[in-house]
Amino acid sequence: MRIVVGGAVVSVFALLGDLLKPKSFAGLFGAAPSVALATLALTVSKDGKEYASTEARSMIIGAVAFSLYAFVVGRLLIRRRVPVLISASAAITLWFGCAFGLWFAVLR
């Protein structure tokens, strides 16, 4: 169920991103709340609102880490000659470091 709903919501937002121009505006849809919408709706029905609300609080930190990650990837691709897949995949470690670091510092 999660796979189907998640896949469908992610595909819809990705399609919207494909249709829009300029590229910087279309990029906004690369950080659309697609996974969150699919997950939170299912979580509320299964585990309740309090559980989903706690997830959303942690998600704020995940989103801050996402913003930093995407910014670094963007700068690497525009300023340096690093291949796309390598820079976008390697920088995922930055997301992990930032998300867990902030989580330990703020929420733990």
Added chain:
Amino acid sequence: MKIKLETGALRQSTWHEYVLRFAFGGTVTALAGIIAKRFGPEIGGLFLAFPAILPASATLIEKHERQKKERNGMQGAERGRKAAGVDAIGASMGAIGLAAFAFVVWRRLPESGTGMALAGATVAWFLTSVSIWKIREVLCRRVRRMVASNHRSATAQLHKPLMKGRSDEQERAEK
């Protein structure tokens, strides 16, 4: 810059690229659920903003842009990489909107209906992202204009003695 809807872009993607996105989206959603079950909602919540789709979309954008240039007989690698970079910068602005989405869900969900909270949060994501994008556009335009006017005045200063020298020569020739 004007926002446009271009349906022609849909023809660039093949069916297996859509399947890939669907599979990625489904897998990440399932993984977020599994992580929350295993480690609790505090850790699981972090993964609701995991950038799993971005490497795949950036690769697709780079590929499409490169192919477009190469069809016209030009080198497209640089252009493709830059297009993927611009898209990623857009995603970094969208991610701030994602934080706004999460904030609205965190504060509103316990008190209001699920549908209302999620709809309100999605509107918050959209408005925050678009506002940040718009502010950045205005700032970039101002900086570009400032750089252009500085360049123009610097060029004029540089050419001034040359022009003056030329008019002196003209005067002497006329005499």
